[in-house]
Amino acid sequence: MTGGAGITHLRLRGDAHEVGRQHGAALAGPLRGFVDDSLCRLDLLLDEQITMSGLEPVLSAFDKVITAELPRLADEITGLADGIGIHRDQALLLQLRREILGYRKIPARGDCTTYARAGSHPVLAQTVDLNGDLDDRISVLDVRLTGSPRGVLVLSFAGLLGYLGVNSDGLAVGINLVLGGDWKPGVPPYLAIRHVLDSAATVDEAVECLRGLPLASSRSFMLCDATKAVWVEALDGGFRCFEAPQAEHTNHFLHPDFEPFDEINVFARNSSRRRLEACRAGLAAMAPAAGVEEHFALLSAPPIRVVGNGDIRYERTVAAAVALPGSGRLYIRPGDPAASVTREFAFADPDFRPAGSPPAGDPS
Numbered sequence: 001m002t003g004g005a006g007i008t009h010l011r012l013r014g015d016a017h018e019v020g021r022q023h024g025a026a027l028a029g030p031l032r033g034f035v036d037d038s039l040c041r042l043d044l045l046l047d048e049q050i051t052m053s054g055l056e057p058v059l060s061a062f063d064k065v066i067t068a069e070l071p072r073l074a075d076e077i078t079g080l081a082d083g084i085g086i087h088r089d090q091a092l093l094l095q096l097r098r099e100i101l102g103y104r105k106i107p108a109r110g111d112c113t114t115y116a117r118a119g120s121h122p123v124l125a126q127t128v129d130l131n132g133d134l135d136d137r138i139s140v141l142d143v144r145l146t147g148s149p150r151g152v153l154v155l156s157f158a159g160l161l162g163y164l165g166v167n168s169d170g171l172a173v174g175i176n177l178v179l180g181g182d183w184k185p186g187v188p189p190y191l192a193i194r195h196v197l198d199s200a201a202t203v204d205e206a207v208e209c210l211r212g213l214p215l216a217s218s219r220s221f222m223l224c225d226a227t228k229a230v231w232v233e234a235l236d237g238g239f240r241c242f243e244a245p246q247a248e249h250t251n252h253f254l255h256p257d258f259e260p261f262d263e264i265n266v267f268a269r270n271s272s273r274r275r276l277e278a279c280r281a282g283l284a285a286m287a288p289a290a291g292v293e294e295h296f297a298l299l300s301a302p303p304i305r306v307v308g309n310g311d312i313r314y315e316r317t318v319a320a321a322v323a324l325p326g327s328g329r330l331y332i333r334p335g336d337p338a339a340s341v342t343r344e345f346a347f348a349d350p351d352f353r354p355a356g357s358p359p360a361g362d363p364s
Contacts, residue, residue: 006334008139011348015146020076023141023159024083024091031084031094031159034137040097040158041132044312052089055100059089061185062096062216069187069213070195072145076161084159094159097132098177099188099216111177111268111315113275113304114231115248116224121288122326124172124224125295126164127337128319129306134158135318135335140345145198151347152197153330155321162194164321166330168347169201172323174222176249179263181236186216189234193221203228211239220249225325233258246283250276274303292331292342295322300338307336 010026012019024031034040043049067074081091093100114126137158144151154165166172173193187195192213200206203223210221210232221232229247233240233255240255251272253262264272282298299305299320308316320337323330328347333340 006135006138006340007332007343009142009345010139011142013144013146016072016075017079017082019143019145020079020081020161021083022079023076023161024080024085026083027139027159028084030137032086034158035084035086035090035094040093041312042097042100045101045131050100052087052093055093056089058100058185059092059096062099062188063092065186065214065216066092066095066188066191070191072198073161073191073195080159080161091159095161095191096188097158098190099183102183111251111272112175113248113250113279113299114174114176114220114222115246115279115283116172116174116222116229116231117246117283117288118224118227118229119245119288121290122170122172122224122226122229123290123295123322123324124166124174124222124229125299125322126174126176126222126320127299127304127306127317128155128157128163128321129315130157130318131313131315133312133318138319138332138334140330140332142345142348143198144349148198150198150201151328151349152194153323153328153345153347154194154197155319155330155332157318160190162190162192162197164193164323165197166323166325166328167197167201168328170225170325170328171197171200171202171206172224172325173197173206174321174323176220176222177251178218178220178233178235178253178258179251180218180253180258180261183217186214188216189219189221196221196223203230207232207239207241210234220253222247222249224323235261248276248279248283250279252276271303271306278302278304292322292324296320296331296333296337296342300333305336305338 116124151168
């Protein structure tokens with residue numbers, strides 16, 4: 001384990017339970033503190049306070065689906081709880097915070113801007129806009145499961161097993177919140193991303209993985225490998241895809257089939273549209289071979305970068321990420337990306353570096 005610059009870097013090896021146990025043990029103190037902090041800070045964000053006993057039926061319903069659909073990740077959650085030294089339901093709650101929050105009707109300020117480019121210099125980049133002041137809970141997980149043909153680098157917040165990342169086959173996955181449909185017990189999208197990175201080598205395989213999952217809530221997924229950039233919008237069991245050499249997404253539905261079902265409030269929609277326009281304009285001025293720092297410059301510029309107002313209930317940019325599928329590297333700026341230093345993460349095992357990777361230290 002290494003730390004510094006607001007990010008804890010964990011190298012996790014073994015079967016699913018052992019990987020979860022290592023994760024939990026390495027962060028046991030901070031994660032116990034987070035669980036005890038107004039119940040994962042949820043009581044600071046919700047209008048009505050919640051309790052673990054009150055959440056038990058909801059957590060049980062989610063757990064049944066996760067265990068049936070993603071048994072390996074269910075085992076990892078058990079290991080996480082054992083490593084932290086908490087009840088399994090509390091480790092499960094760490095994976096479900098966004099689903100427990102549900103739709104938020106207050107005027108949101110932002111909720112991620114994501115884009116991807118395929119081709120000779122494939123890249124996936126995004127801001128991470130969250131409420132709850134989660135920039136004090138950032139980790140990068142370097143996971144290699146026993147018997148798996150691939151390694152995974154994952155950005156994590158407060159015990160999440162997945163959020164966004166890249167795998168050693170050269171697949172990168174990002175995410176945007178979109179609001180619509182019926183949110184119900186199912187596979188939370190963050191766990192879906194981890195499953196995709198564990199299971200898929202290409203964008204096409206990733207799309208099939210997503211189509212096979214009963215997702216709990218609406219989301220847009222950004223997928224990128226050397227040949228394709230695709231966003232996938234998910235709503236009530238339906239999926240719509242858009243493929244292009246360059247793809248961008250913010251927080252309103254873009255596919256015409258889903259646009260009529262968008263529940264985003266007017267303030268958030270205006271922010272989403274402004275950020276999408278700024279993203280497209282910035283990319284139009286950026287060369288295909290642009291380096292990592294050029295991508296961070298775009299992610300750090302307003303309105304793409306969302307500045308906080310001191311209210312924990314409002315989203316702000318708590319990190320920015322650039323993934324290079326071709327070299328299996330993940331670059332993170334924790335906190336406000338305009339004020340933090342870029343950190344580089346690569347697979348610890350040399351045999352898990354994708355073919356054609358540049359030498360260590362070359363961020364291009």
